[in-house]
Amino acid sequence: MTAPWTYIKDLPSREGKEVVIRGWLYNMRSSGKIHFLQLRDGTGTVQGVMVKKEVSEENFAEAKGLWLEASVEVAGTVRKDDRAPSGVELTVSSVSVIQNPSEEYPIGKKDHGIDFLLDHRHLWLRSPRQQAILKIREAVIWSAREFLRNDGYMLVDSPIISGAAGEGASGLFELDYFDSKAYLAQTGQLYAEAAAAAFGKVYTLGPTFRAEKSKTRRHLTEFWMLEPEVAFFDHEANMDLQERLICHIVAYALEHCRRELEFLERDISKLEAVKAPFPHLQYDEAIEMLKKLGSDTPYGSDLGNDDETILTKEFDRPVFIENYPKKIKAFYMKEHPENPDLVLCDDLLAPEGYGEIIGGSQREDSYDRLLARIREEKLPEEAYDWYLDLRKYGTFVHSGFGMGIERVVAWIAGLQHIREAIPWPRTIYRVKP
Ligand code: 4AD
Ligand code: MG
Numbered sequence: 001m002t003a004p005w006t007y008i009k010d011l012p013s014r015e016g017k018e019v020v021i022r023g024w025l026y027n028m029r030s031s032g033k034i035h036f037l038q039l040r041d042g043t044g045t046v047q048g049v050m051v052k053k054e055v056s057e058e059n060f061a062e063a064k065g066l067w068l069e070a071s072v073e074v075a076g077t078v079r080k081d082d083r084a085p086s087g088v089e090l091t092v093s094s095v096s097v098i099q100n101p102s103e104e105y106p107i108g109k110k111d112h113g114i115d116f117l118l119d120h121r122h123l124w125l126r127s128p129r130q131q132a133i134l135k136i137r138e139a140v141i142w143s144a145r146e147f148l149r150n151d152g153y154m155l156v157d158s159p160i161i162s163g164a165a166g167e168g169a170s171g172l173f174e175l176d177y178f179d180s181k182a183y184l185a186q187t188g189q190l191y192a193e194a195a196a197a198a199f200g201k202v203y204t205l206g207p208t209f210r211a212e213k214s215k216t217r218r219h220l221t222e223f224w225m226l227e228p229e230v231a232f233f234d235h236e237a238n239m240d241l242q243e244r245l246i247c248h249i250v251a252y253a254l255e256h257c258r259r260e261l262e263f264l265e266r267d268i269s270k271l272e273a274v275k276a277p278f279p280h281l282q283y284d285e286a287i288e289m290l291k292k293l294g295s296d297t298p299y300g301s302d303l304g305n306d307d308e309t310i311l312t313k314e315f316d317r318p319v320f321i322e323n324y325p326k327k328i329k330a331f332y333m334k335e336h337p338e339n340p341d342l343v344l345c346d347d348l349l350a351p352e353g354y355g356e357i358i359g360g361s362q363r364e365d366s367y368d369r370l371l372a373r374i375r376e377e378k379l380p381e382e383a384y385d386w387y388l389d390l391r392k393y394g395t396f397v398h399s400g401f402g403m404g405i406e407r408v409v410a411w412i413a414g415l416q417h418i419r420e421a422i423p424w425p426r427t428i429y430r431v432k433p
Contacts, residue, residue: 003075008044011088014078021046021090022098024126025070035063037092039074040126047084048074050092063095068105069126071098121424122433132260133420136253137409141205143252144226144403147245148203153228156195158188158204164383166190167330171210173221184209187402190332190387192229193363196398197390203228208402213428216305217417218355220406222426229400235334235344235362238399239320242348242358243276245403246318250274253412266414270352273316280320283342286311302328303347308355315351322346331373333361346401354411360401367391 003018011019023041030036037048052060066072076090107123117124124130145155165172166187173184188204195202208225228241250271253261261268281289287299293310297303303311303321312319323342326335333343345361364370370391374384409421419425424433 008039008041008046008086010043011046011078011090012086015080015088016078018075018077018093019090020073020075022073023071025066025068025072026126027068028066030064035060035092037063037066037074037095039072039090044086045128046086046088046090047081048076048090048092048095050095055092055094059094062097065100066095066097067101067103069123070100072096073098118419118425118430119433125423128263130420132257132263133409133413133415134423135260136257136413137405137421139253139257140249140405140409140412141224141226143249143256144245145205146252147248148228151201153201153203154195154199156192156199156202156204158185158191158195158206158227160185160207160209164190164387165379167210168377168379171212173209173211186210187225188227189229189400189402192227192400193387193398194390196229196231196400197394197396200231201228202230215428217419218305218407218410220418220422220426221428223407223418223422224405226403226405227400229398231396231398233362233399234397235322235346235399238360238362238401239280239322239346239348242320242346242360242401242403243278243318246278246348246357246408247274247276249408250412261413264413266412270316271412274351275317278318278320278348279315280322282322283324286321289314300325300327305355308349309353312349312351312355313353315349317351318357319349319351320346321349329361331377331379332363332370334364335369348401350407350411352411354407356404357407357411358401358403360399362397362399365391365395365397367395 003020006014006019006021008021021039021041023039025037026040027038028035033052035050037050039046039048050063073096074092075094076092078088079091081089106120161182162185163182165183166189175182185208187208188206192202192204204227207222209222212219254271290297290307290311295307297307323336324345325341326343329343329345333345336342336344347356348358349355350357367388371388374381406418406421410418415421
């Protein structure tokens, strides 16, 4: 009888037992009498020790001829090994080769340039660093969904193909849609607003698209956004939800991704500092503060990437910037009751120079004012008739926000560039692989 197929993560509980593992050879050292096979199977890594005199001669020779990333089935006995990170190693009894590559694996130990690595993204995903990052990504998404579901939010999916721009006409990906034109969604928000009138507390989660020509470390052309939308929440309640959500995500990552964060050499104390309450700045206070920090961004302009970087280096936790001028924000934001030049909105900026991770607002709930804003912005009125209906049939105070998944992952994982925070990054110059 052959030993049972066992995942590497489960080996510590199988000490002394015979097992079979299925995976890939990610490294090998050999002394002539012993091969040290570094094996991985997606759940972990383990060292297989293959001693010449304990296995068949052919099998020992065959193992010696393996290239990196050969797929293998390895039988052996689990042994305690205090030096191993998992506390165990495998005494190999046989290696059965599923496929041995006919050439050297392209990603070696040497430093490859970023373009080479991105061209080989399909293989780069196998590296421990990329695995750590994508595990953190999964934890961010999972914990956000768990938090929202436990708080009574319902996931209501929004479409990716749409007839209307969500965030203004620039940066739209247009596509031929039979005899007309359609667009890739920039946001699911407008649909989430309709869903909030049906279900009260909702969120959407999906890919969103921006044909932005920004070549920064914060911009992708395809990124994932989580967008809660809440009936009868005002601007204040909206920011409170953002604060609770971010605290939950960071606490979850600290609890469940400790190994990954340590592997990435993330300064954990910086994440431990992320606790409510987050500081708040009004837009004009942010501009004043930036001036003192040496920025020349004038009142009335949006904060640039560099502004966000220098500003957030001043804080040890995320900071809200509230109530921007109407002119630089989207058409659907509600006018500030005390100042018609401002809107009730917030950007939440992550510390350590990371910058905007969330953009949110209270929505314009007056039919007349919303229509006036659509006209002012010269948006195609007919595309928004259904959206205006929400203000015609039982309008309601409501608010919501969009959290950029990759921005949050880049911050939590401590990445220099957002492109590693998504399995298949899409940027101006890259749609492959
Ligand atoms: O601030 P934004 O543009 O807001 C909206 O789209 C709203 N409709 C959301 C809502 O209220 N439901 O985008 C929200 C977030 C940003 O804070 C940022 O984290 C992320 O989405 N984001 C990007 N991430 C990566 N690449 C890009 N090009 C991004 N653009 C926005
Ligand atoms: Mg924004």
